[in-house]
Amino acid sequence: MNQTKSGVYTPDTEALFxxxxxxxxxxxxxxxGDDNAAADAAQExxxxxxxxxxxLNAKYPSSLLFTMATNHCLNLIRDGKRxxxxxxxxSLLQRIACADDVEERQGHRDTLRKLFRRSPESSRAIAVFHxxxxxxxxxxxxxxKMSVSGVRKRLITLRKTLAELEGVG
Numbered sequence: 623m624n625q626t627k628s629g630v631y632t633p634d635t636e637a638l639f640x641x642x643x644x645x646x647x648x649x650x651x652x653x654x655g656d657d658n659a660a661a662d663a664a665q666e667x668x669x670x671x672x673x674x675x676x677x678l679n680a681k682y683p684s685s686l687l688f689t690m691a692t693n694h695c696l697n698l699i700r701d702g703k704r705x706x707x708x709x710x711x712x713s714l715l716q717r718i719a720c721a722d723d724v725e726e727r728q729g730h731r732d733t734l735r736k737l738f739r740r741s742p743e744s745s746r747a748i749a750v751f752h753x754x755x756x757x758x759x760x761x762x763x764x765x766x767k768m769s770v771s772g773v774r775k776r777l778i779t780l781r782k783t784l785a786e787l788e789g790v791g
Contacts (some may be wrong), residue, residue, distance in 0.1 A: 635671050638683055642734070646691045649755065653695035653750065662697060667691050689747075689765070696746045700738040737784050744768075745776045752777060 629650035646667050667690050673679065678686065738746050744766055751762040752773070763773045 635668060638671060638687065639668055641687055642684055642687045646687050649688060649691040649722070650756065651696050653692065654698065663695050664691065670694070685765075686765055693743065696738065696743065699735060700743075714733065725730055733784070733787055736787055737780065740783055741780060745780055748758065748773055748776050749780055770773065 643664065646666040647660055650663040651657065651669075654660050654663060667687065670690060671687075748762055748766055748768075751757045751765050752759065757765065759770050759773050763770045766773065768776075
């Protein structure tokens, strides 16, 4: 990591990969539920670091990489390129996260894909941080740079949208 005259820390991609590569891969595995897809996604995160090297501030590299990996995987899930596991609500959402049966999980993945297509990217990230990672509302709010009440409203909206989707299908 190099510090520019303006105080911005630019990333040293090779050093970041050595230090945080396994963390990024674990994050991608958790969200995508597939080793091959996770390896591809983790690689893409580091490609993005290289492509955006001069625009990124890597003062807190683990946070940067964690957020980039999360957002990249959520985008893959949303776009339907890969089916991942995630949960973003109470009762029904907790059932989705804990589903054991393969067919049941596939149905839940389809529902989540529909939900995430209708939701802003920041809402998807909030859901993953809160329900999958187990972060508190306060921790989630800090991570996405929103107020606690804003995070709470987004989660309520996600639960309502999910309930509507479940009622329809």
